[in-house]
Amino acid sequence: MGLYRHSGRVPVAGLLWCILLLTPLALIGGAAYSAAMVFLPFIKLKWLISLLFASAVGFVVGKVCETAKIRNRGFVILATVATMGLAYYVSWGVQRFWLVVGELGLEGAIDNVGLADLLPLSLAAWVTWLFENGLWSMRGGADTIKGWPLVVLWGIEAATLFITSWMLALGTYGFRPFCEACERWTTLDVGIAELPVDADDPAWAEVRDGRLEALRHLKINPAEDRHVRIDLATCPECETGDHVLISGIVYAVDKEGNLTANETPIIEYLHMTRDKTNELREFAAEMNEAVALMRADDEELHEDATDE
Known part of the structure; x- marks a missing residue:
């Protein structure tokens, strides 16, 4: 007799299953999350979407790891961070695209925004522009948030996404023998x-x-x-x-x-x-x-x- 401990095994088939399922889900989910954050007008709805998105990512990762017969909770955490990290990166990369869609429509966005916006240097330039100029405000157009206060909000958003998804993933995965x-x-x-x-x-x-x-x-x-x-x-x-x-x-x-x-x-x-x-x-x-x-x-x- 003894207390159960996971063997720590990560089957090759299970690893491939996780990669093949979670990668496209992260790409699609990140793009959808970015669209919701751009087009939703109310700050409370934005935070609610962040919580719902993080919960969805955590639930899916936990279920996929369970289905793939992963017996390593550390891998579940790593898969959650990787999936959320990819989704978060994509959400930043397509943000400008959705903003242009709001101004010029879908055809205008396709003509003016390309896949190059997903490259790290382009993304860094976009983040720098947002830091210096801001994008939205708390009071309907007045007092645009930019600079370090904006960085604080980005940090809160990132913490919400990663911590919530991590907790949901482990809770969904569980500890069943x-x-x-x-x-x-x-x-x-x-x-x-x-x-x-x-x-x-x-x-x-x-x-x-x-x-x-x-x-x-x-x-x-x-x-x-x-x-x-x-x-x-x-x-x-x-x-x-x-x-x-x-x-x-x-x-x-x-x-x-x-x-x-x-x-x-x-x-x-x-x-x-x-x-x-x-x-x-x-x-x-x-x-x-x-x-x-x-x-x-x-x-x-x-x-x-x-x-x-």
Whole structure:
């Protein structure tokens, strides 16, 4: 038994899959993002588009890496930075084209703007012109933003794009175990049991060492604002890829009055034999039945107290 760790493998076929899919998506996405930033009139809409675009890039990269069977989170980060970097570069390179489209129409833009604008020297000249002259303002034409204040806005935009896409990519990719023997991702069975216990119970240390019998030593905590959830990741094709994920769930009310669930991993994908997995499923079924009976008794006591 031991905690799961990705093998770090990046299959050649998976690498090619990522390049062939993410490169054209970055080119098209960067051009579309640039058009949206040029033609949208409101600053709030521009920032919203930045967030949506970054989220879309992160989601796509995470899904593509998962589909390509990449078992290396560092590669996922690198693929996200490369994809967003290419898209961001293209968005700058075609910005002048969209501006000319707004002034002279599509035919005028095609006649006056060429692929040379995508070259680094041309792009540097365009950025320098924007730095010195600015392009847009915060108040309908007055006080055009240029110079270092404009650089600050560019920095905020870039940080928004790269950080958001990075977070979404890793969140989408996840950390589900991969069965190396069968060359496939495991199937996650979420919530086979929800235990009314605390996440900091000392018995979890024994469970982490592979002694599942320690689960029966957990102390019951009937508080309704917290519980522990048990998930199972299993390989449908063999008996060697089973892992258990145990998380503490605490509910809280945010400033807006909404109920939120804060999830903290207690044991993050402990490898188990199929016999141990079956043992855990039996324990989960027993605990679910016991919890249901306990809650039924609590409701009955509450109803009796109300009647009196």
